[in-house]
Every structure is written in C-alpha cells, then in structure tokens.
Amino acid sequence: MQVPEGSGSEHWNRVKKRLRAELGEDVFSSWFARVDLEEHNEGTVRLSVPTRFLKQWIQSHYNDRLMGLWQRECENVHRIELTVRGAIRPRQVRPAAPAAIPAPKRTKPVGAEQKPEAAKTQQNPVSAAQAATAAVGRGENGGSKQNDLQGADLDPKYTFETFVEGDSNALALAAARQVASGGSVTFNPLFLHAAVGLGKTHLMQAVATKFKNSGRKVLYLTAEHFMYRFVSALKAQSALAFKDTLRTIDLLLIDDMQFLHGKQVQQEFCHTLNSLIDGARQVIVAADRAPADLDTLDDRVRSRLSGGLVVGIQEPDFSLRRNILSTRISTAQRNYPQFDVPEPVLDYVASHIASSGRDLEGALNRLVAHNQLTNAPITQEMAEKTLRDLIRSNEPRRVKIEDIQRIVSKHYNVTKADLLSARRTRTIVRPRQIAMYLAKVMTPRSLPEIGRRFGNRDHTTVLHAVRKIEELAKSDHTLSQELELLKRMLDA
Known part of the structure; x- marks a missing residue:
C-alpha cells in the first residue's frame, strides 16, 4: 500500500527534486521517473519499481546517493528497500525468458551446424547487429532504426571549410585534420575539451563528414545517447548485437563525455574503446573539461582517454572573434547581397562579445534580422540597442x-x-x-x-x-x- 500523502511523500518529493537537479532531467527520467514511495516507517524507506532490471540498476549505482539524500531529510533513516511492483512480476517468469539465456553461445560460427529450425530461431541477434552495422556504413538518413543508433544527424554546416582558425584552436584543428586525412591512426583517442560554443562539436562533425564521404563507417553519439542505447540493449537482451555493431565501425565519436554515468555503462564504454583502439579504429571524444578533471568517470576510463592526444580549445582572442564575424558576414551576403557591417561596428561586437563563437553568430543573426526587417542600415547605435541584452549577459554577473x-x-x-x-x-x-x-x-x-x-x-x-x-x-x-x-x- 502506497504511503499516504502528506507524510513521507513530502520527503520523497524533495529527494526526487534533488536527484533531478544533481543527475539532470534525462538521467532522472531514465532511472527514477517510475520509482514510487510505498512506505516510510521506523527508519525504513520502501520504494517500488516496475522491473527487476531497474531495481538491480538502482541498487548497484544509486543506493548510497539515495541513502544520503534520505538521511538529509530524515536522520533516522537507516535502510532503503527496493521491491518490484506486483503487477509487473508475472512478466518476469514468462516462458520465453529462459530461452534468452544461452542465446549468445548460438551466435558463434558453430551455430551454422545447428538444425535449420534451431538456426532460424537464433537469427535475430546477429541479423540485428549486421543490419545496424550496414546502415551505419551506408550513412543513411531515411531509416528510423539507423537514426536511433546514430543519434543526432551530422550538421552539413560543420566542415573544415567553415571552421575559422586562430591561436586558441590551431592545435585542435591540426589534430582533427590529421585524423580526417585517413592515414595511419596516430592520435587515438583524440580528446577535445573546451567550454560551450568554442568549436568541439564543429571539429568532431567535420571529421565525421570526411570519414563518411569516403565510404567508411561512422557513429556519432552523445554520452547520454550511448548510455541510453546500451541500457535499452540490456533490457531487450540484445547487448551482444549492440556491442558487435560498435566494434565494427571505423570512427566512433562521443560528445559531452562529462554526462556518462553508471559503473556498468562506463565499463562497457572502456571495453569498446579498447577494442576499437586495439583494432586500429579511430575514436574521438569531447567534453567540457580534460579527462583528469572528469571526477564522475571510472579511473580506467580516465586513464584510457588521457593515453591519447588531449587538446584544449581556449576562448577566442579579439583577432579570432573578428575573423569569425567576417566569415559569417560573407556567408550572410550570399543570401542578402546588400547586407554590410561597417568596420567600427565589427570592432564593437568583437570587443564586447568574447565568450564563444556561438554567441558571435547569435549577435550577427540579430543584426541581419534587424537590417532585413526594418531596412535600417547597420550603425553603432543600432548595434548597441539590438545587442544590449546579449552584451549584458556576457558581462560577469555580480552575485549578491x-x-x-x-x-x-x-x-x-x-x-x-x-x-x-x-x-x-x-x-x-x-x-x-x-x-x-x-x-x-x-x-x-x-x-x-x-x-x-x-x-x-x-x-x-x-x-x-x-x-x-x-x-x-x-x-x-x-x-x-x-x-x-x-x-x-x-x-x-
């Protein structure tokens, strides 16, 4: 029987709020959205989940965190129990489940000697892996399965030709070009780290596009997407097919590595990383800080990532910001031939928006919109008025x-x-x-x-x-x- 509203439920709501803030919306939704409070009594908290898998995962990865948050709410809590809700239990003992246990053995080559009927029943895991691998290699965008596997599509704007070079990103650009050249694998893994909007994703996708255009197999994922895909494969009992797919690609790109959580997921990522590197396949990883500073990662994963080439991208200096604006203006003039930004206005924008190239593009888009919608020329006064809030947001905020x-x-x-x-x-x-x-x-x-x-x-x-x-x-x-x-x- 679920705990009455107004007693332990208030504590549970605050615990969930803190979990959501600490883990992020995606991770919270994956693991805790379906957890219910059943009872809070005499120092024991009883929570229920819909599946046995979810119970085991939370116990393995989040038990200590749950205990800490509950004890912050109620000091007398000394035990947390997780149970599987009764309505779901019959699904755990359905007849088909035992057949899935020996399935991995039947995917070996000796399976060809099985009787036709047995071979037919074991076809799905291998076929799924082969089909997914083939889809990745073709780089198709039409199939929904391939889109799910690949994650976000590559942005055609992110190429080496549209990347503006400067002192702060020259080494990262040179390393990315070397990797994209297709020669011997020298920098593996290549680890790029920088704050938001400084070009990590641009460089990663430029390399991916180069690989893809040469007919090689490319897989581009965010860390959260990798985590979600791996957990989904475990639930569907197709983890072997998922891992086989990963290990047959030519280039694996993982973005936002700082969001990779969970001991089992990190172990699998490390195995995949080792397999690809040992097989001379290229890996590129990006995060908002260097591997040594990613405290949530397992020591072995951090060590493996640090073993390649680690390159940081710094904030752009004035010269680079000016060049970024000039390049983007040239692009805008293809659609708006009369669009022009005077030199003093360029200097003003480059001087006052210093955090990232993404903010510079946002500022230029505002100027284009204002010019095209009002037919007013770009002047210093107009720029100051149009970009006032953007410039203010880039100034250090005084905390009170x-x-x-x-x-x-x-x-x-x-x-x-x-x-x-x-x-x-x-x-x-x-x-x-x-x-x-x-x-x-x-x-x-x-x-x-x-x-x-x-x-x-x-x-x-x-x-x-x-x-x-x-x-x-x-x-x-x-x-x-x-x-x-x-x-x-x-x-x-």
Whole structure:
C-alpha cells in the first residue's frame, strides 16, 4: 500500500527534486521517473519499481546517493528497500525468458551446424547487429532504426571549410585534420575539451563528414545517447548485437563525455574503446573539461582517454572573434547581397562579445534580422540597442548575498528567516553554513559583513562555516556536486 500523502511523500518529493537537479532531467527520467514511495516507517524507506532490471540498476549505482539524500531529510533513516511492483512480476517468469539465456553461445560460427529450425530461431541477434552495422556504413538518413543508433544527424554546416582558425584552436584543428586525412591512426583517442560554443562539436562533425564521404563507417553519439542505447540493449537482451555493431565501425565519436554515468555503462564504454583502439579504429571524444578533471568517470576510463592526444580549445582572442564575424558576414551576403557591417561596428561586437563563437553568430543573426526587417542600415547605435541584452549577459554577473540566501532557501526547502535565526537543527545549520560559504567565495564581502547579513553573527562563526563546508566537500561527493549546482544557479 502506497504511503499516504502528506507524510513521507513530502520527503520523497524533495529527494526526487534533488536527484533531478544533481543527475539532470534525462538521467532522472531514465532511472527514477517510475520509482514510487510505498512506505516510510521506523527508519525504513520502501520504494517500488516496475522491473527487476531497474531495481538491480538502482541498487548497484544509486543506493548510497539515495541513502544520503534520505538521511538529509530524515536522520533516522537507516535502510532503503527496493521491491518490484506486483503487477509487473508475472512478466518476469514468462516462458520465453529462459530461452534468452544461452542465446549468445548460438551466435558463434558453430551455430551454422545447428538444425535449420534451431538456426532460424537464433537469427535475430546477429541479423540485428549486421543490419545496424550496414546502415551505419551506408550513412543513411531515411531509416528510423539507423537514426536511433546514430543519434543526432551530422550538421552539413560543420566542415573544415567553415571552421575559422586562430591561436586558441590551431592545435585542435591540426589534430582533427590529421585524423580526417585517413592515414595511419596516430592520435587515438583524440580528446577535445573546451567550454560551450568554442568549436568541439564543429571539429568532431567535420571529421565525421570526411570519414563518411569516403565510404567508411561512422557513429556519432552523445554520452547520454550511448548510455541510453546500451541500457535499452540490456533490457531487450540484445547487448551482444549492440556491442558487435560498435566494434565494427571505423570512427566512433562521443560528445559531452562529462554526462556518462553508471559503473556498468562506463565499463562497457572502456571495453569498446579498447577494442576499437586495439583494432586500429579511430575514436574521438569531447567534453567540457580534460579527462583528469572528469571526477564522475571510472579511473580506467580516465586513464584510457588521457593515453591519447588531449587538446584544449581556449576562448577566442579579439583577432579570432573578428575573423569569425567576417566569415559569417560573407556567408550572410550570399543570401542578402546588400547586407554590410561597417568596420567600427565589427570592432564593437568583437570587443564586447568574447565568450564563444556561438554567441558571435547569435549577435550577427540579430543584426541581419534587424537590417532585413526594418531596412535600417547597420550603425553603432543600432548595434548597441539590438545587442544590449546579449552584451549584458556576457558581462560577469555580480552575485549578491540576498541571491545566495534566496537560492539556498529554495533548494533546501527552508525559509530565509530560518537561515538568519538562532535555530541549531541539522536541517537549518547545514544550509546556513553552505550559504555562508557561497557568500565568501562568490562575493567580495568580508567575514564580519557576511556575519551581519546572517543574523548579526560573529565573523568567527562565518569562518568556521566556510572551513567546515570546504572540508566536507573534499570527501562528500554529493555535497561537492550540490555546491557546483548552486554556483551554476547563481551564475545563471
């Protein structure tokens, strides 16, 4: 019987909210969207899931995190039980299930000696792998199965010809061109890391297009798509076919590697990586930071990724930003021959939008739209007015203590009055310490001033809170992730 509304369900809702914030919407939807709270009683939390597979996966990969989040809500929780909901159980014992256990053995070459009837029943796993491999090799866009396997289609705009070179990306571009040349495999894996909008995906897809045009087999996936595909293959008992498909391609590209979670998925990725590299097949991986800084990855995966060529792409300097704008203007003039941007306006945009090439393209698109829709010439005044909010968003945001108190209160479901009060309960003390820590590291305010803003506390209290959170964050991975999440929310 499910727990009544208004008791443990409120705690469970807050636990789910934190899980969604920490894991992201896609991962949360995959593993926790169908988890229900059945009972919360005498220190034991009972949760139910629809399948045995989901139960085993959560127990293997998220049990400690669940326990930590529940104990943050209720200190007396000491046990979490996962059960499979009764309505689903009959599906676990259907007659067809045992036949799937020996299936991998029958896909070996000796299977050709089986009787025709037996060979026919074992055809599907191998056929699925061969069909998927062939579809990847052809680079077809029409079949839905191929699209599912390949993930996002390659963008035809992302080629080497449209990539603008500068000091900040020259090494990455040279490495990508070397890989795309099709000679001997030298840089394997090639690992590209950079912040958003600096050209990682552009270079990866340029290499993929070059490979694809030469008739070789290419597979481009995001890390989350790889994770989803692997888990789906496990559920469908077609993991062997999925792995066989991966290991027969010529180029594997994995984008957003920072989102690859789960011990079993990472182990399989590492096996696939080793198999492709040992077979002289090319692998390119991209992430928002270097392999050594991807704390969520298994040590073996980090080591393997670091063993190739690791190249970072830095923020573009003024010269590169200017060249990006000039190149994009030339492209726009093919459709709008009369479109023109004066040199002073180019200098203004390149000087004030410095974060990424993607923001520069967005700024230019606004100027094109304004010019074409109003027929007004591009002037300095018009550019300043049109790009005002975009330029402001690229300026460093000043975080206020009031912002920190508001965000922390909302995140931990306490009030601002609680943070400023003298209450010493655990559910209040920890958020208060975190808020003080964030005020110290994200604002220029002094310790005494921070203390005054938190209920006229002494500066030594603030110092103790800062040191306490710093020390806990070193050993508590969940807390460390929460701090990073709060910082991102405050910077947004």
